[in-house]
Amino acid sequence: MADEDKTTDGKKPASLLGQPLRVINVGLERFAEDLAAHGTTVQHVRWAPPAGGDARLADLLSKLGS
Amino acid sequence: MEKIEKANTEALRRLLAGDPVLVDVVPAGEAIEGLGKHHILHAGPPIGWERMCGPLRGAIMGIAVFEGWANDLKDGAAKAEAGAFRFEPNHDYGAVGPMTGMTTQGQPVLVVENRTFGNRAYCAINEGLGKVMRFGGNDAEVLARLAWLRDTLGPALGRAIRETGGIPLKPIIARGLTMGDEMHQRNVACSSLLLRILAPWLARTSKDSEALARCLDFIGKNDQFFLNVAMTVGKALTDPARGIEGSSLVTAMCRNGTDFGIRVSGVGDTWFTAPVEMPVGLYFPGYTANDANPDMGDSAIVETVGLGAFAMAAAPAVVGFIGAGPASGAARFTRSMGEITAGNNPEWAIAMLDGLGVPTGIDIRLVVETGIVPNINTGIAHRRPGMGQVGAGIVKAPMLCFTQALEAFAAKLGVVY
Numbered sequence: 001m002a003d004e005d006k007t008t009d010g011k012k013p014a015s016l017l018g019q020p021l022r023v024i025n026v027g028l029e030r031f032a033e034d035l036a037a038h039g040t041t042v043q044h045v046r047w048a049p050p051a052g053g054d055a056r057l058a059d060l061l062s063k064l065g066s
Numbered sequence: 067m068e069k070i071e072k073a074n075t076e077a078l079r080r081l082l083a084g085d086p087v088l089v090d091v092v093p094a095g096e097a098i099e100g101l102g103k104h105h106i107l108h109a110g111p112p113i114g115w116e117r118m119c120g121p122l123r124g125a126i127m128g129i130a131v132f133e134g135w136a137n138d139l140k141d142g143a144a145k146a147e148a149g150a151f152r153f154e155p156n157h158d159y160g161a162v163g164p165m166t167g168m169t170t171q172g173q174p175v176l177v178v179e180n181r182t183f184g185n186r187a188y189c190a191i192n193e194g195l196g197k198v199m200r201f202g203g204n205d206a207e208v209l210a211r212l213a214w215l216r217d218t219l220g221p222a223l224g225r226a227i228r229e230t231g232g233i234p235l236k237p238i239i240a241r242g243l244t245m246g247d248e249m250h251q252r253n254v255a256c257s258s259l260l261l262r263i264l265a266p267w268l269a270r271t272s273k274d275s276e277a278l279a280r281c282l283d284f285i286g287k288n289d290q291f292f293l294n295v296a297m298t299v300g301k302a303l304t305d306p307a308r309g310i311e312g313s314s315l316v317t318a319m320c321r322n323g324t325d326f327g328i329r330v331s332g333v334g335d336t337w338f339t340a341p342v343e344m345p346v347g348l349y350f351p352g353y354t355a356n357d358a359n360p361d362m363g364d365s366a367i368v369e370t371v372g373l374g375a376f377a378m379a380a381a382p383a384v385v386g387f388i389g390a391g392p393a394s395g396a397a398r399f400t401r402s403m404g405e406i407t408a409g410n411n412p413e414w415a416i417a418m419l420d421g422l423g424v425p426t427g428i429d430i431r432l433v434v435e436t437g438i439v440p441n442i443n444t445g446i447a448h449r450r451p452g453m454g455q456v457g458a459g460i461v462k463a464p465m466l467c468f469t470q471a472l473e474a475f476a477a478k479l480g481v482v483y
Binding site for chain 1: 067068070071314429431432434435436437469472473475476479481483
């Protein structure tokens with residue numbers, strides 16, 4: 001194991017795939033639904049770019065303090 | 067921006083500080099200044115006869131006959147087309163009306179006074195379910211019921227309510243929220259609570275026991291009787307929040323079956339409109355979405371003050387009735403609307419959400435930023451004149467209204483892209 005794979009306390013990190021997955025899903029809810037349907041513990045975070053990605057409206061919003 | 071935050075704080079304060087009291091029922095021509103002959107107030111933003119949908123035309127033909135301004139429905143349509151009637155939004159006269167929202171001089175209107183700010187709001191009496199004018203009905207049965215409201219129930223309610231000295235409405239709504247009402251598609255608790263207050267006063271002021279019995283029976287059998295009261299409350303609460311410079315909060319949402327319109331406090335009385343959407347919901351037996359008219363009515367004023375779809379968590383039974391998913395998902399609607407509102411109303415708490423107040427004060431900035439538009443619980447009218455209600459559902463306010471309003475709001479503040 002290379003040094004860069006060790007944590008700061010020198011211990012080997014637990015394998016991600018060697019334990020039950022717990023997922024935080026950001027954005028597209030369908031990904032969370034699919035994971036949940038397969039029994040995975042998932043917490044969905046609803047997020048979308050401001051103003052649906054419309055740069056002009058997003059700029060206005062930022063100037064209006066939103 | 068500090069100016070906006072200050073203005074919104076004041077707008078929200080006014081929305082929450084109102085004290086709506088039911089003080090009277092009188093003919094609209096007496097209560098509403100400037101409402102005269104051949105003058106028809108309708109739901110939604112301004113619209114001319116040529117762009118009106120079927121149910122709105124049907125109601126106008128019917129109300130013209132009811133008021134004696136047309137010999138029959140056909141004559142009413144011809145006169146409307148020839149420009150014999152003046153059409154204006156209810157909102158311009160301190161009034162609101164469900165669905166087609168007919169308000170004319172001869173109809174009795176509920177009078178709600180906001181005792182904190184002194185303004186008054188008006189709405190016609192709910193006609194009950196089935197074939198009714200608010201859904202575009204206009205046959206002899208519909209007109210006869212309107213005549214009974216004008217000649218019997220309206221005056222009886224006026225006498226009784228005046229004797230009470232005024233009925234405070236916020237406490238009734240607060241209690242209704244704990245009994246499963248959201249005040250748009252479910253009003254059974256508040257209708258019953260109001261009748262409980264009204265009944266003895268109706269009895270004391272009545273000289274005709276048979277007429278009294280019919281009044282009590284009509285109110286008692288109409289689960290939506292309180293809808294028009296709640297709408298009048300909404301109008302009475304929102305009007306004092308109009309015209310606050312720098313406020314991005316919504317002061318009205320309404321539809322006329324063709325257009326959806328909103329008003330924003332800091333942009334005066336300008337309407338921001340977009341094509342109204344079709345409700346998604348459940349249909350009565352024998353009807354489908356092909357029969358439905360796009361959404362209509364001033365009733366979205368209840369959502370504007372945090373009721374209706376905004377208070378869905380209080381009314382899980384409504385979720386199933388309007389086909390919006392499982393009842394267990396009711397809280398999701400309220401939480402979602404909480405993301406686009408400036409605050410909560412502590413006087414209208416939802417037990418299901420551990421006493422959280424209904425989300426209040428729709429901020430156009432939050433709507434545009436999040437992409438979450440207001441949900442509205444609604445009835446669905448048949449698209450043809452004279453047919454009536456065919457279902458109930460939920461509809462979303464068009465985003466275009468909010469983006470237009472945001473640009474105008476920014477321009478008013480001198481903020482440009």
